[in-house]
Amino acid sequence: MRNRKAGYACKHCPVETTLDIIGGKWKGVILYHLMNKTCRFNEMRRLMPGISQRMLTLQLRELEKDGVIHREVYPVVPPKTEYSLTAFGETLKPIIQEMKRWGDRYEHHQEQQLEDVDQNKA
Amino acid sequence: MRNRKAGYACKHCPVETTLDIIGGKWKGVILYHLMNKTCRFNEMRRLMPGISQRMLTLQLRELEKDGVIHREVYPVVPPKTEYSLTAFGETLKPIIQEMKRWGDRYEHHQEQQLEDVDQNKA
DNA sequence: CAGAATCCGTGGAGATACTG
DNA sequence: CAGTATCTCCACGGATTCTG
Numbered sequence: 001m002r003n004r005k006a007g008y009a010c011k012h013c014p015v016e017t018t019l020d021i022i023g024g025k026w027k028g029v030i031l032y033h034l035m036n037k038t039c040r041f042n043e044m045r046r047l048m049p050g051i052s053q054r055m056l057t058l059q060l061r062e063l064e065k066d067g068v069i070h071r072e073v074y075p076v077v078p079p080k081t082e083y084s085l086t087a088f089g090e091t092l093k094p095i096i097q098e099m100k101r102w103g104d105r106y107e108h109h110q111e112q113q114l115e116d117v118d119q120n121k122a
Numbered sequence: 123m124r125n126r127k128a129g130y131a132c133k134h135c136p137v138e139t140t141l142d143i144i145g146g147k148w149k150g151v152i153l154y155h156l157m158n159k160t161c162r163f164n165e166m167r168r169l170m171p172g173i174s175q176r177m178l179t180l181q182l183r184e185l186e187k188d189g190v191i192h193r194e195v196y197p198v199v200p201p202k203t204e205y206s207l208t209a210f211g212e213t214l215k216p217i218i219q220e221m222k223r224w225g226d227r228y229e230h231h232q233e234q235q236l237e238d239v240d241q242n243k244a
Numbered sequence: 245c246a247g248a249a250t251c252c253g254t255g256g257a258g259a260t261a262c263t264g
Numbered sequence: 265c266a267g268t269a270t271c272t273c274c275a276c277g278g279a280t281t282c283t284g
Contacts, residue, residue: 053246
């Protein structure tokens with residue numbers, strides 16, 4: 001999000017505060033992947049085929065600026081950069097985990113419906 | 123979000139699936155308020171001073187289309203419309219609650235820092 | 245490999261006015 | 265009160281090219 005108006009959430013709604021940090025279009029997914037393991041740049045691109053290189057960079061920079069992720073650059077050739085969650089970023093895990101749980105159940109629900117249609121149960 | 127590409131999430135990442143439903147800029151906040159109580163249109167506007175009337179309408183329509191909220195129109199004068207969570211929408215509560223919890227703690231953390239600065243502890 | 249820089253189109257979103 | 269309709273603008277984000 002970052003653009004919910006100059007930093008302060010109106011009536012300091014806590015959900016709005018949270019969305020100011022993880023509300024970016026791809027931030028949830030990025031955090032989800034970094035929860036499992038430290039990742040390199042192109043590795044993340046492969047994990048998220050839908051995001052452009054430019055967007056990935058921008059979102060990573062914002063997350064870094066907010067102290068959620070850490071960016072470790074190794075001065076080698078060819079370049080190597082690793083992204084990982086900071087301790088602060090770890091505190092967001094419960095949110096992402098709930099999102100994963102919900103998404104999993106929703107997908108199963110969808111599959112179920114498709115099967116029903118296939119078998120003319122619907 | 124709704125625009126993560128024609129309906130199917132890549133590699134069906136569950137977090138992406140979830141964000142397709144609640145990833146809209148204001149959807150989290152809307153759901154948060156509807157968790158507490160059924161709300162009328164202008165009531166919600168007051169709860170969210172940052173959102174424009176147009177945006178509120180659009181986000182509500184998307185949530186309705188996705189089956190997350192219910193819109194009850196009473197044929198009276200002046201008009202009265204009430205928004206509430208559907209049973210399906212209720213299943214999103216754990217996510218929003220985690221967001222609220224995190225936002226609350228984050229705000230306290232911020233306050234703490236401000237106090238420290240005030241008292242030159244920092 | 246991990247980006248930065250540039251160009252450019254689209255639609256996200258504000259402001260305003262109108263209506264049942 | 266609870267919206268719709270229209271006009272408008274800018275920044276979000278894609279595609280492409282260049283670099284250490």
